[in-house]
Amino acid sequence: MEKIIVTSKFHTGHRQLGYPGKCKYVHGHTWHGKVMISAEEFPRDDIDMSLEFSDIKAVMRFMDHKMLVTEQDATFTNPELFEPEGVVVLKGKGPSVENVAYYVFDGVVDVIRNQYPGRNITYTVEVTIQETENNIFIVEKTVNI
Numbered sequence: 001m002e003k004i005i006v007t008s009k010f011h012t013g014h015r016q017l018g019y020p021g022k023c024k025y026v027h028g029h030t031w032h033g034k035v036m037i038s039a040e041e042f043p044r045d046d047i048d049m050s051l052e053f054s055d056i057k058a059v060m061r062f063m064d065h066k067m068l069v070t071e072q073d074a075t076f077t078n079p080e081l082f083e084p085e086g087v088v089v090l091k092g093k094g095p096s097v098e099n100v101a102y103y104v105f106d107g108v109v110d111v112i113r114n115q116y117p118g119r120n121i122t123y124t125v126e127v128t129i130q131e132t133e134n135n136i137f138i139v140e141k142t143v144n145i
């Protein structure tokens with residue numbers, strides 16, 4: 001078994017529309033992300049490197065200094081009010097730590113699929129996202145690519 005771990009930190013704004021507490025107001029977090037990928041044996045390129053670590057990190061860094069929203073947020077998704085390049089639209093009903101983790105998970109799967117398509121390799125991808133000192137969400141799934 002081989003494992004790859006990539007960590008990154010990113011600063012974003014978000015708000016939880018519909019939340020009955022202070023999180024409904026725009027605020028920021030410094031998120032800590034950790035991606036762990038395991039496979040029996042990773043594919044290798046011509047110089048024996050496996051997955052491109054910087055591409056995995058870039059999935060997380062793409063959110064840095066941006067506003068995280070979902071389609072429900074009519075204010076931040078209005079290009080007349082906010083520059084679209086400063087907004088990341090996540091899947092789901094709110095920019096929760098859960099949906100940030102799934103955004104990273106989907107991006108990491110795309111990185112693997114783009115770099116080594118159709119190899120029939122089973123990867124376990126675990127994404128850990130820490131929103132605050134006390135709040136952490138982990139998604140772990142197996143994919144075959």
Ligand SMILES: [Zn+2]
Nearest residue numbers: 014023027029
């Ligand atoms: Zn928050």
